[in-house]
Amino acid sequence: MSSIRAVVVGGTSGIGYAMACRVAASSPPSSTILISGRTKPAALPHANMEFRALDATSMRAIKHYTDTIKSASPKLDLLIMTQGIMTTAGRTETPEGIDAKMALHYYGKQLLVRELLPLLCPSARVIIVYDGWLGSPTKLVWDDLDLKTHFSLAKAADHCTSMTDGMVQYWATAGQSEGERERRRHFVHAYPGGVNSNLLREIVPTYLQAAVKTVGKVVLTSPETCAERLLSGAELCADEGEKEERAWSNIDNKGRLLKNKAVWSDEQIRKVTSHTWGLIDAALALEE
Numbered sequence: 001m002s003s004i005r006a007v008v009v010g011g012t013s014g015i016g017y018a019m020a021c022r023v024a025a026s027s028p029p030s031s032t033i034l035i036s037g038r039t040k041p042a043a044l045p046h047a048n049m050e051f052r053a054l055d056a057t058s059m060r061a062i063k064h065y066t067d068t069i070k071s072a073s074p075k076l077d078l079l080i081m082t083q084g085i086m087t088t089a090g091r092t093e094t095p096e097g098i099d100a101k102m103a104l105h106y107y108g109k110q111l112l113v114r115e116l117l118p119l120l121c122p123s124a125r126v127i128i129v130y131d132g133w134l135g136s137p138t139k140l141v142w143d144d145l146d147l148k149t150h151f152s153l154a155k156a157a158d159h160c161t162s163m164t165d166g167m168v169q170y171w172a173t174a175g176q177s178e179g180e181r182e183r184r185r186h187f188v189h190a191y192p193g194g195v196n197s198n199l200l201r202e203i204v205p206t207y208l209q210a211a212v213k214t215v216g217k218v219v220l221t222s223p224e225t226c227a228e229r230l231l232s233g234a235e236l237c238a239d240e241g242e243k244e245e246r247a248w249s250n251i252d253n254k255g256r257l258l259k260n261k262a263v264w265s266d267e268q269i270r271k272v273t274s275h276t277w278g279l280i281d282a283a284l285a286l287e288e
Helices: 014-025 058-074 100-119 154-176 206-219 221-242 264-285
Strands: 007-010 032-037 051-053 075-080 121-128 186-190 248-251
Touching: 007 100, 014 032, 014 051, 014 075, 032 248, 058 100, 058 264, 075 100, 075 221, 100 121, 100 154, 100 264, 121 154, 121 221, 154 186, 154 248, 154 264, 186 221, 186 264, 221 248
Parallel strands: 007 032, 007 075, 032 051, 075 121, 121 186, 186 248
Antiparallel strands: none
């Protein structure tokens, strides 16, 4: 087995950490599994794992991060993005004028793909873990995609979920390498389902956290099981996609292809991409 290079953003805890550990354990020692987030995890259990800090709500921090990776790496085989937050706070803008939740769940992930695209091998896999199940272009407020005036927690979730669907389909065409290739890059939007991670406990009062932890072990999936299902499902869907000439998949919490996802029109994708790059590039242009 040849060595690989993988980047896992949101890989410092929960699902992302479990996915990073699984990839590292199944890869040769000469591989590099770079995990990133705000805080270094207590343990990096495999010698081929590295940590690099990243504030994934900041477009400028992401650009600096990707520039550093591009200067040091000739290739990237796997890009996984699981960064997320559970909060009941209303619209909370970053210094770049983007709601922090939407920056983390959507805009930052798209910037990571755009900037790391030149490194992606012809057979690379890109996995976005958010909600590959419930998104639809019918859920968008098309004249207020960043929800400056229509913000609610539910609507923010709808927009991040739905726009991710559209962008996965966009990358399936725009994100392909040139020339002949045995395997195409494949872009996956994954729904993890209920997972017993720290995210849930972020919105639970301290006095209830012990009970939530106990109940969670019974009714929720462990991060390790979720990681196994999503990684295996993404690869299986990519293989099936090759046969069907499809370079994108939405998968459920068991790793199964969601077959009834809407195919976005060219105009819908154009509107979302135009909005996304306009907002991101405006943030990048701000003075430090």
